[in-house]
Amino acid sequence: MAKPSEFRIQVDQALGKTEVRAHFRKAMDTLMTNRRNQFPDNAELQRLRDQAQVIRANALSKLPELLEQLESNLTRNGIHVHWAETTDEANDIVLKIMQKHNATWMIKGKSMVSEEMGLNHFLESKGIEALESDLGEFIIQLDGETPSHIIMPAIHKSKEQIAQLFNEKFPDIPYTEDVDTLTRTARDILREKFYNAPVGLSGVNFAVAETGTLCLVENEGNGRMSTTIPPVHIAVTGIEKVVEKLSDIPPLLSILPRSATGQPITTYFNMISSPRKKGEKDGPEEVHLVLLDNGRSRIYSDPELLATLRCIRCGACINHCPVYVRIGGHSYGTVYPGPIGTILEPQKSGLKVHGELVQASSLCGACGEVCPVRIPIPSIINRLRYEGVRQDGGSALDAGSKRKPLEAITWKAWSWAASHPSVYNLGSTVATQVRNLVPHNLGAWTSVRTAPAVADKTLHQQLKALGVDHE
Amino acid sequence: MSQVTRQKPDTVYFFGTCLIDLMFPQAGVSAVQLLQRAGIKVIYPPAQTCCGQPAWNSGYRDEARKVARAQIALFTKPIPIIIPSGSCAGMMKTHYPELFSGEADEAQALDVASRVYELTEFLVDVLNISLTDLGAPIEIAVHTSCSARREMGVADKIEQLLGQLQNVKVLEQAYKPECCGFGGTFAVKQPEISAAMVADKTMHLRNTGATQVISQDCGCLMNIGGAFDYQAKHENKKPLNTQHIAEFLWERTHG
Amino acid sequence: MSEARTHIFQRLRAVPRPEVDTTGRDYVPIYDWDRAERIKRFTERMQAVRAEVHHSDRDSWLNLLADLCKAKGLTNLLVSPHTEWGQAIYQQVGEFPTLQDYDRAIEAWKHEMFYNIDASLTSTVGGIAETGSLILWPTEQEPRIMSLVPPVHFAILDTQHLYTTFAEAMQEQDWLNQGMPTNALLISGPSKSADIAQVLAYGVHGPKELVVILI
Numbered sequence: 050m051a052k053p054s055e056f057r058i059q060v061d062q063a064l065g066k067t068e069v070r071a072h073f074r075k076a077m078d079t080l081m082t083n084r085r086n087q088f089p090d091n092a093e094l095q096r097l098r099d100q101a102q103v104i105r106a107n108a109l110s111k112l113p114e115l116l117e118q119l120e121s122n123l124t125r126n127g128i129h130v131h132w133a134e135t136t137d138e139a140n141d142i143v144l145k146i147m148q149k150h151n152a153t154w155m156i157k158g159k160s161m162v163s164e165e166m167g168l169n170h171f172l173e174s175k176g177i178e179a180l181e182s183d184l185g186e187f188i189i190q191l192d193g194e195t196p197s198h199i200i201m202p203a204i205h206k207s208k209e210q211i212a213q214l215f216n217e218k219f220p221d222i223p224y225t226e227d228v229d230t231l232t233r234t235a236r237d238i239l240r241e242k243f244y245n246a247p248v249g250l251s252g253v254n255f256a257v258a259e260t261g262t263l264c265l266v267e268n269e270g271n272g273r274m275s276t277t278i279p280p281v282h283i284a285v286t287g288i289e290k291v292v293e294k295l296s297d298i299p300p301l302l303s304i305l306p307r308s309a310t311g312q313p314i315t316t317y318f319n320m321i322s323s324p325r326k327k328g329e330k331d332g333p334e335e336v337h338l339v340l341l342d343n344g345r346s347r348i349y350s351d352p353e354l355l356a357t358l359r360c361i362r363c364g365a366c367i368n369h370c371p372v373y374v375r376i377g378g379h380s381y382g383t384v385y386p387g388p389i390g391t392i393l394e395p396q397k398s399g400l401k402v403h404g405e406l407v408q409a410s411s412l413c414g415a416c417g418e419v420c421p422v423r424i425p426i427p428s429i430i431n432r433l434r435y436e437g438v439r440q441d442g443g444s445a446l447d448a449g450s451k452r453k454p455l456e457a458i459t460w461k462a463w464s465w466a467a468s469h470p471s472v473y474n475l476g477s478t479v480a481t482q483v484r485n486l487v488p489h490n491l492g493a494w495t496s497v498r499t500a501p502a503v504a505d506k507t508l509h510q511q512l513k514a515l516g517v518d519h520e
Numbered sequence: 521m522s523q524v525t526r527q528k529p530d531t532v533y534f535f536g537t538c539l540i541d542l543m544f545p546q547a548g549v550s551a552v553q554l555l556q557r558a559g560i561k562v563i564y565p566p567a568q569t570c571c572g573q574p575a576w577n578s579g580y581r582d583e584a585r586k587v588a589r590a591q592i593a594l595f596t597k598p599i600p601i602i603i604p605s606g607s608c609a610g611m612m613k614t615h616y617p618e619l620f621s622g623e624a625d626e627a628q629a630l631d632v633a634s635r636v637y638e639l640t641e642f643l644v645d646v647l648n649i650s651l652t653d654l655g656a657p658i659e660i661a662v663h664t665s666c667s668a669r670r671e672m673g674v675a676d677k678i679e680q681l682l683g684q685l686q687n688v689k690v691l692e693q694a695y696k697p698e699c700c701g702f703g704g705t706f707a708v709k710q711p712e713i714s715a716a717m718v719a720d721k722t723m724h725l726r727n728t729g730a731t732q733v734i735s736q737d738c739g740c741l742m743n744i745g746g747a748f749d750y751q752a753k754h755e756n757k758k759p760l761n762t763q764h765i766a767e768f769l770w771e772r773t774h775g
Numbered sequence: 776m777s778e779a780r781t782h783i784f785q786r787l788r789a790v791p792r793p794e795v796d797t798t799g800r801d802y803v804p805i806y807d808w809d810r811a812e813r814i815k816r817f818t819e820r821m822q823a824v825r826a827e828v829h830h831s832d833r834d835s836w837l838n839l840l841a842d843l844c845k846a847k848g849l850t851n852l853l854v855s856p857h858t859e860w861g862q863a864i865y866q867q868v869g870e871f872p873t874l875q876d877y878d879r880a881i882e883a884w885k886h887e888m889f890y891n892i893d894a895s896l897t898s899t900v901g902g903i904a905e906t907g908s909l910i911l912w913p914t915e916q917e918p919r920i921m922s923l924v925p926p927v928h929f930a931i932l933d934t935q936h937l938y939t940t941f942a943e944a945m946q947e948q949d950w951l952n953q954g955m956p957t958n959a960l961l962i963s964g965p966s967k968s969a970d971i972a973q974v975l976a977y978g979v980h981g982p983k984e985l986v987v988i989l990i
Contacts, residue, residue, distance in 0.1 A: 273960075412703055
């Protein structure tokens with residue numbers, strides 16, 4: 050037996066944690082029910098999905114032009130635009146802005162791109178603290194963890210665990226499991242931080258090329274705080290987040306929160322088009338946007354894989370995934386977990402690093418069924434399996450790197466037999482006659498199932514005996 | 521490209537699938553009998569083997585195409601192709617067009633794809649079959665395969681067929697639309713996750729109190745049935761039968 | 776121009792890009808709600824996320840507001856004297872808690888804003904019935920954090936500007952040609968989070984209470 054991979058080990062550990070699994074199941078059930086309740090009319094849901102897909106696909110088809118337009122409008126509005134090919138470059142850009150302002154720390158709104166950059170660790174290594182202010186992110190940062198879900202980062206933690214964590218980190222505050230009290234504690238601590246923060250950092254949900262507007266979706270108000278109170282605001286986002294028109298925003302906003310958490314809308318939808326103007330009394334004096342590539346332009350080069358970039362990061366695919374609900378977000382060992390991570394991470398970091406993820410799917414199609422922008426996730430998983438074993442180059446990073454000689458020979462032999470009926474029928478006849486040959490090799494299968502039994506007579510033999518026509 | 525009408529044809533092709541050929545031939549025989557009883561002549565090209573899906577889902581596209589090509593050559597007449605499996609039907613209907621895109625025989629592949637029907641879909645939508653239940657009262661649960669449900673969109677057909685059987689009561693399991701964890705090579709490549717999925721699936725099916733589980737896909741049945749058998753042998757749980765819809769229908773309706 | 780920018784654009788431009796059929800992209804009105812229906816929907820949605828909604832009119836809103844301030848035990852109210860609503864409030868100073876104008880840049884009174892202001896009142900440029908949302912375009916008189924930092928936020932919405940959907944509001948108000956402000960906001964309830972074990976908690980970073988007065 051080959052040594053189990055890191056992924057398999059993490060999966061195994063996760064599957065063993067019965068309580069955590071029950072917790073995930075309950076959480077995902079709630080999210081699925083909430084989403085379903087938001088779309089009582091299936092025809093309207095499908096129309097909205099079509100609309101959202103067209104908007105995102107259109108934006109991608111004009112991506113370079115729209116990025117130029119976005120840059121020029123943002124610049125005209127007084128927002129500084131920076132470009133980063135890699136996460137290292139993006140981190141450096143943020144660091145330079147911090148240094149320019151002699152800032153020793155920053156407050157952060159929720160941003161998955163900053164997770165992708167590993168920004169917190171990077172800044173820490175430069176002696177700069179990055180404090181998370183989204184309640185979920187704040188909690189996991191206290192515990193030294195990473196998000197286990199892209200929209201509910203602390204979903205793996207129970208109320209009791211959070212209560213214990215707060216008690217450990219803030220011993221002056223009495224132990225409580227009351228969610229309102231825990232929330233108030235975080236509010237009080239972070240209010241003071243917002244008050245003093247020299248720099249605020251946020252992500253971006255949509256960037257409107259036509260007007261040079263950055264849109265943020267959130268419930269707590271930490272996103273507004275991070276982008277309004279500190280004198281400097283840095284937004285980080287992927288180059289794919291741009292849309293063409295202002296009128297593209299309402300349909301996307303209509304489908305995003307409903308797909309994500311099953312809310313009709315989030316508490317705040319925050320559209321930022323410039324830094325503080327003369328005469329205005331608040332808001333940052335300086336706003337920066339860092340546009341990160343990090344493999345996106347490679348994904349862009351393949352007409353099928355391109356669909357990956359339509360993603361609006363709602364997390365519906367994660368909420369509906371029968372694999373995610375059982376292994377949780379951390380098992381993936383990636384920034385983005387679940388089906389979207391399964392297609393995005395191997396493309397970003399290469400099949401060598403995360404190629405195994407594309408095997409961790411039963412291709413059940415639940416993800417593709419709920420995706421608000423109709424990304425054919427199962428097809429892309431299938432495509433990446435092909436990329437992993439193909440021998441003729443390919444588009445994905447590390448294409449061909451997952452090809453194993455024994456497996457390749459087996460499929461070759463199979464295809465030869467199955468395309469030569471006389472051989473195939475001989476083979477299956479042999480199999481039915483020497484039935485014990487088949488099941489023994491099934492190791493993993495038989496740990497929870499009996500071996501499948503080969504029938505006495507094949508269908509071929511039986512239909513022949515029944516005289517069913519051959520042509 | 522030939523257009524298949526929803527009119528009842530005189531003759532159809534039957535594609536039995538490799539899994540049924542080897543492991544569940546009775547399901548194939550029953551499907552043929554159901555079609556014949558409805559007055560349809562059934563042609564079973566004996567050179568058929570496999571739709572190519574195992575290789576396709578493993579990324580071995582050239583190998584899948586080679587096998588698929590051998591099937592395409594067998595189903596040339598402009599008549600429907602009936603497949604007693606949502607997953608193999610889905611392979612031929614939705615993935616052959618991708619697999620043969622840009623190939624010299626793309627037109628033939630598209631033609632085959634356009635004539636594919638999953639068995640229950642054909643029985644309901646084309647034959648409008650009417651069934652008389654001759655069996656004893658029974659409580660069953662239905663597991664619809666993910667490919668029948670999401671790829672073929674025919675999840676309601678099996679329910680409609682079972683709904684015609686007077687003495688059959690279909691009990692509803694929790695998490696009904698969720699995957700059973702088979703997923704072809706997934707069950708072998710990620711056995712731990714697959715095991716967790718089938719453990720949950722069998723638990724929910726057991727909890728209904730049904731004595732039998734029916735599906736339109738033998739892949740799921742091999743997975744679910746194998747787990748039921750294991751649980752009966754090693755975990756002291758009640759044995760539970762699994763059966764393909766064709767076999768179940770035939771057994772309950774033939775005189 | 777940075778090297779990164781050049782490289783990114785080179786890669787994006789190197790590939791052929793498919794034309795996208797944009798049929799179905801534009802806004803399709805799906806509801807036919809009259810004003811009464813819009814008010815009903817707006818109210819239901821707002822109340823579902825624990826916002827207070829009061830139906831009032833031009834004659835009685837001032838008394839209503841004064842009563843609400845008393846009932847909530849507010850000691851001060853941040854409100855601009857330069858808006859239609861603010862003018863009316865400042866004419867009845869005696870009926871209200873201490874009125875405070877946001878008349879300086881935040882830096883000059885940040886501490887007071889963060890720790891001493893009980894409540895604020897702002898106008899709105901419109902509302903959205905479908906989602907129960909207020910539209911705010913903060914101005915020099917009513918800056919951005921008025922609707923964010925104080926624990927209680929009163930918002931007045933003239934129901935003439937209550938639209939059915941966001942798309943309709945954007946279109947009717949012609950946002951594109953007006954030009955986007957520094958900050959435009961949709962506010963749909965008080966600040967909330969379900970990040971702790973999916974239990975809904977209100978007042979995380981923004982206001983704990985949102986009070987909407989419909990005129």
